[in-house]
Amino acid sequence: MRLWIGLHLPRLPLEVFTPSWSTELAPDTGSVVLDQERVLVASRAALEAGVRTGMRRGGVVMLLPDARLHTRAPAQEAEALQSVALALLQYTPQVTDGGEATLLMDVSASLRLFGGVRALCRRVRASVRALGFTASLACAPTARGAWLLARAGAGRAVRMEALLRRLDRLAVPLLPPARPYAAWFDGIGCTTLGDLRRLPRPGLQRRCGRALLDLLDAAYGLSPELHEWIAPPETFRARLELYDRIDDAELLLAGARCLLLQLTGWLCARQLAVERITLQLEHERGRVARPPTGVDVVLAEPTWRDEHLVRLLRERLAKLALEAPVIGLALEALQVRPMAPPNESLFPEPGGTEEDRMRMLELLAARLGAENVLQPVPLADYRPEHANAWVPVQQKVSDRARNAQLPPDVTSMPRPTWLLARPIALLMRENRPFYGSPLRMASNPERIEAGWWDGPETRDYFIAEGQDHTLYWVYRERIGGDDGPRWFLHGLFG
Numbered sequence: 483m484r485l486w487i488g489l490h491l492p493r494l495p496l497e498v499f500t501p502s503w504s505t506e507l508a509p510d511t512g513s514v515v516l517d518q519e520r521v522l523v524a525s526r527a528a529l530e531a532g533v534r535t536g537m538r539r540g541g542v543v544m545l546l547p548d549a550r551l552h553t554r555a556p557a558q559e560a561e562a563l564q565s566v567a568l569a570l571l572q573y574t575p576q577v578t579d580g581g582e583a584t585l586l587m588d589v590s591a592s593l594r595l596f597g598g599v600r601a602l603c604r605r606v607r608a609s610v611r612a613l614g615f616t617a618s619l620a621c622a623p624t625a626r627g628a629w630l631l632a633r634a635g636a637g638r639a640v641r642m643e644a645l646l647r648r649l650d651r652l653a654v655p656l657l658p659p660a661r662p663y664a665a666w667f668d669g670i671g672c673t674t675l676g677d678l679r680r681l682p683r684p685g686l687q688r689r690c691g692r693a694l695l696d697l698l699d700a701a702y703g704l705s706p707e708l709h710e711w712i713a714p715p716e717t718f719r720a721r722l723e724l725y726d727r728i729d730d731a732e733l734l735l736a737g738a739r740c741l742l743l744q745l746t747g748w749l750c751a752r753q754l755a756v757e758r759i760t761l762q763l764e765h766e767r768g769r770v771a772r773p774p775t776g777v778d779v780v781l782a783e784p785t786w787r788d789e790h791l792v793r794l795l796r797e798r799l800a801k802l803a804l805e806a807p808v809i810g811l812a813l814e815a816l817q818v819r820p821m822a823p824p825n826e827s828l829f830p831e832p833g834g835t836e837e838d839r840m841r842m843l844e845l846l847a848a849r850l851g852a853e854n855v856l857q858p859v860p861l862a863d864y865r866p867e868h869a870n871a872w873v874p875v876q877q878k879v880s881d882r883a884r885n886a887q888l889p890p891d892v893t894s895m896p897r898p899t900w901l902l903a904r905p906i907a908l909l910m911r912e913n914r915p916f917y918g919s920p921l922r923m924a925s926n927p928e929r930i931e932a933g934w935w936d937g938p939e940t941r942d943y944f945i946a947e948g949q950d951h952t953l954y955w956v957y958r959e960r961i962g963g964d965d966g967p968r969w970f971l972h973g974l975f976g
Contacts, residue, residue: 485599485640487587487606488628489570490618491563494583496523498558500550501614503736504725512549514542522554559583562615565720565740567712569609571747573602578709580629582658586709588625599640613740625709626701630656630675642703649701650676659694675701714751718815720744727766727807731799734763734808738795739788741813746788749821755784758817761795764810772806782844782875784819793845843875864932865939866901866972895928896945898955898973905970908956915956915969919949929960945975 491497495515512528514521521537531546542549567577567585573596576588589602596602603619610617620631621638622645631639634652639645652675654660654667660678666689672678678686678698687695699705720741728734738761749756763775779794847855856872863869908915915921925945933939940960947953955973 484588484590484623485593486622486625486628487589487603488580488620488622488625488630488632489566489585489587489606489610490620490629490632491566491583491610491615492618493523493616494559494562495554496525496552497615498555498562499552500525500725501740502611502616503614503740512546513552514546514549515552515554516542517554564712565744566610566613566615568714568720568751569613569743569747570606571712571714571751572609572749573606575711575751576709577712578625579712580625582633584629584632586625586629588709599638603638609743613743614736624701624703625707626697627703630701646702650674650679654678657694657697659691659697663690714748718745718748719812721810721812723810724808727809729804729807731802731804732796734811735792735796735799737811738799738813739792741811742788742791742795745791745813745815746786748815749786749818753821754818755786755821756791756815756818757781757784758815759791760814760816762812762814763804763808764812765806765808767809774812775802775804775808777802784822786821790844797845847875864930866897866930868933896925896975899976900974901955902972902974905957905972908969908971910969915946917946917948917954917956917971921946921948921954921956924953927958930957943972 495517496513499515500510500513510525510527512531512533513525514528514533515523516539519539521533521535521542524533524535528542528546528549531549533542533545533549539551542551563579563583563585567579570577570585570587574587574589574592578586580586587606589599593599593602596605599621603621607617607619618632618635620628620634620636621640622628622631623640623642624645627639627645627649630652631637631645631648634656636648636652639648654672654675654677655664657675657678660667667673667678672681675698679702683695696705700707722737722740724737741761745756745759748754758778758780760779761777763777765772765774777795777798779791779798781794785791843855843857852874855875857875859871859873861869861871906917908917908921910916911920923944924947927942927944929940929942931938931940941957942960943955943957945953946956953975954971955975956969956971958969959967961967
């Protein structure tokens with residue numbers, strides 16, 4: 483069975499200027515959108531002050547002198563609708579523009595993936611809310627049925643029988659082809675779609691045209707529907723104009739999340755995962771123009787989920803000191819790769835997957851600094867102090883280090899669990915090395931000769947045991963000074 487989700491944005495003309503998340507950060511003093519000098523949409527604060535739809539500009543200024551007056555911007559509305567559609571591509575690749583600030587999504591193949599229609603509707607509504615828009619959502623077996631229910635705020639009708647009952651109760655002016663004839667329909671007592679269906683079709687077609695009957699048949703599932711799906715761009719770059727000048731980096735996270743939602747939809751639609759993104763913080767223009775401040779995020783493991791990217795940006799923005807107010811944001815995906823399917827094992831590890839561990843390390847690096855979160859990299863060197871290097875977890879390891887492998891005979895040798903940063907010279911008492919107590923050699927010597935290219939090292943390593951039965955890793959220099967070979971403590975066994 484086909485199932486469609488209709489998403490109507492009734493306050494889109496206003497929320498392109500003042501998104502809903504902006505009112506959570508700053509109080510709403512009253513915003514009004516004018517179309518041909520008359521009120522089209524007003525914010526809650528403006529409505530409480532007495533502003534009404536259709537009121538002239540002068541009346542708005544009289545009631546609310548401090549109101550923010552905006553002229554309707556159809557280009558910005560179309561751009562905002564496309565950004566919402568791009569974010570919704572993470573739920574289904576089949577998204578189309580239904581017209582009149584309404585999007586249609588064919589989610590027939592997505593229900594099992596997201597846990598059913600109710601869970602999917604909750605996620606869609608949450609995504610649209612995070613983008614800063616108010617949505618009226620509806621479900622129906624037909625695309626035009628979902629379109630009508632969403633515009634009427636009539637809720638869900640998953641089965642065809644329920645859809646027919648709900649459509650019959652809707653008002654006739656919801657159909658765009660019927661609006662020019664609204665007075666005639668009202669005069670003959672035809673107020674609902676159920677009344678409209680009972681009228682003679684030939685006469686209705688002659689008076690109102692074929693478009694009205696085609697739309698009615700498509701909504702009731704009596705004729706096929708054709709759609710033009712929204713295609714994601716080849717590369718991703720999204721920009722957001724902020725509602726005001728912001729000088730607090732933490733307040734930018736809500737706007738950055740809007741861009742990350744669009745990035746998630748783009749990645750899912752193109753089956754890609756991102757390895758590196760950059761967030762540009764745009765400052766003042768004109769005479770006091772400043773270059774944008776860049777925030778780069780490099781990922782150790784590619785991802786296509788916005789939650790992890792939001793956490794990383796939150797940590798980066800919390801440590802950022804802004805030199806000038808920010809008026810816009812721009813997000814760009816600089817490095818992507820094909821999305822790899824999850825590796826599901828028969829017996830999953832209780833500690834989580836490798837991807838989970840890498841996300842934790844990336845979060846620590848963003849919080850503590852990349853120079854404070856290190857990973858060991860093996861090096862092809864027999865000397866213990868040179869056989870390992872510590873590099874940041876996000877640093878790309880060179881091929882030489884990645885392919886370095888210790889010889890098989892070394893891996894079979896006993897090694898201490900703790901290697902000292904610097905060997906400690908040991909005292910000699912009665913011709914035996916001393917460390918808290920006389921040390922007794924408990925193993926045969928292991929000779930290590932290496933470093934001929936930067937100063938040769940020749941050592942004989944032993945496992946030594948103290949009187950308290952603690953095991954130490956000690957070595958004796960083969961080439962000694964005037965007083966003979968010296969002994970050093972280099973590691974401790976657990």
